[in-house]
Amino acid sequence: MLIALLTDIHGNREALSACLAHARLLHVDRFVFLGDYVGYGADPAWVVDTVRGLVNQGAVALLGNHDAAIDGSDQDMNSIAQEAIRWTRTQLGSEQRRFLAGLPLTHEEGSVLYVHANGYAPRSWDYMSGLMEAVRHFSRVDAHITFCGHVHVPMLFHMSTTAKVGAFAPVANNDIPLLPTRTWLAVIGAVGQPRDGVAAANYAVFDTASQTLRYLRVPYDTATAARKVREAGLPEKLALRLEQGR
Secondary structure, eight states: OEEEEEOOOTTOHHHHHHHHHHHHHTTOSEEEEOSOOSSSSSOHHHHHHHHHHHHTTTOEEOOOHHHHHHSSOOTTSOHHHHHHHHHHHTTOOHHHHHHHHTOOSEEEETTEEEESSOSSSGGGOOOOOSHHHHHHHHHHOOOSEEEEOSSSSOEEEEEOTTOOEEEEOOOTTOEEEOOTTSEEEEEOOOSSOOOSSOOSEEEEEEETTTTEEEEEEEOOOHHHHHHHHHHTTOOHHHHHHHHHTO
């Protein structure tokens, strides 16, 4: 089975549309969404409705911290994220809010764990942004492979049978074998707001038969997405992030 992994869409209709079209050309069998459908971008309602429609067709969707803030607290967010969340609340209807509120924090399939932020305390929203965080994850989580988002920068961590932890930034369009002799933590990156200096949308596909992971970059209409952010009156920095990929 070929599974498309998408995370941190953040209300970016243009980026999500491009990634879904790209994934369908690859004939993926299933979509798994790792959270943060809203926040930052100008099309939160469209994104939520699109993901909800795919869930009705068998996709998996998990809760992200921005999704949780819609009907929860935004006090742990920075001022720009807070402003975007407070605007987003005005854009969503009751059905869209109900969908977000009902999303689970994690999903497990055999030895594979899907989560937005981390596997050991999903609601803490801790970032898996370096080796120290990866060591904490590996010491507390039993899953052979964990897929997460939240960081907006693609990264792949691994632990050997002797508990040696390493990491590397994956190169797009390469099939990476997730060897059974290692434990894996794959940070997928962001569909809707990449922060690694590349403006193209980021998602990945996991082949369950060959146990390989391929990171992908998909160019999209960043100019339109950024223009919509500005027209919505959202912070200028959010438009610049889309244009600059950081």
